[in-house]
Amino acid sequence: MQAANVDMIDESEVLTPADETHHIWKWGFTTPFVNGARNLGEALRRIEEGAAMIRTKGEPGTGNVAEAVIHIKNVNSELRRIKSIYEAGDDQDLISVARELKVSYSIVGEAASLGRLPVVNFAAGGISTPADAAYLMTLGCDGIFVGSGIFKSEDAKERAQAIVLATTFWEDPDKVKEAQKMIDERQSMLGLDTKNLELRMQERGSTA
């Protein structure tokens, strides 16, 4: 893909992995990578492999945003925890966290001192309406990835514009309402039950 001159690569769990035990060692490429994560450990492991951006995994293709919400809340609450350990100056506890998350002490220290991921963090997986996007922005995401939520809808153009507006002006409830009115709610994906799917994409590569 780098040879094909693409601008960014998503090491996506939606594709069947060729290597089930390792992710790509991304430092070997100049094209930036984005990776999915369900929790802080996954996010920091991907960053240590060279990911330039992180996104929640969510549960793609379902139109159900609940999994993405769980993932961003996981990351946020773990970040709050390590930040408080950092502020207390308890290095020994930070080392325990690094061991628990299977990452280096230095990357845990960096995230703990910043109180956030050291790269941009997007919400992804199941987003299909402007309201979904605005809600995820309120949880502290830096931006939104939408795939099938737009591309598989019947009103793709209006929906794409509406989701962009809601993401940009998420702090303004009137603007989010206007954006929500731009789409036809009957065209939105129904929101599949993510607990009883035959294949949960988010579980792919999560232990590596």
Added chain:
Amino acid sequence: MTGLNIGILAVQGDVAENVMATKMSLEELGIDGIVNEVKTPEQIADLDGLIIPGGESTVIGTLSLVNGSLKKIKEKIANGMPVFGICAGLILLSKKAKDRVVGEMDQPLLDFLDVKIERNAFGRQRDSFESEISMEKIGIPKFHGVFIRAPSIMEAGKDVEILSKFNEKTIAVKQGNIIGTSFHPELTADISLHKYFVNLIRKKN
């Protein structure tokens, strides 16, 4: 005089890094002021100076247009407010832009800097690079330039001062209280260009 009110246009792009570099500049220069992310016409109305950060110029332009921010920025610049456009910000300040790959662009522009811009002048994402550059004319002989899918200035009118070139391409310009750079000064530890801009705002106020 009360403190300076400096805004970083926060629609999309490299916002946090510019907030940080500008705050550090105020502190080092010992100038009283505040630095805020701005997104609405109301917030922009109160500014003494504005940085339009790097990002994607069509995105920043289109989204600033829909909520009336672009109009307010135009009004402020016309009244002499100093403005610093970085990469996408430089494109937005210009009168005319074309893309190296796509060709002539139909995108909202602020139409102040009398220059013609070539977007993606150095190539695509993976052609991004860093290099030492110089801006002697404004007292910055050495600077580390970070170029990310950077634009260049193809043509400049007579009122436009060329501040720097790299490989024959113009990469930094000044026209009155407007500065534009192809590269990203907020991504280096060197805040001399942000300090220069803060001083420009102070002189105006």
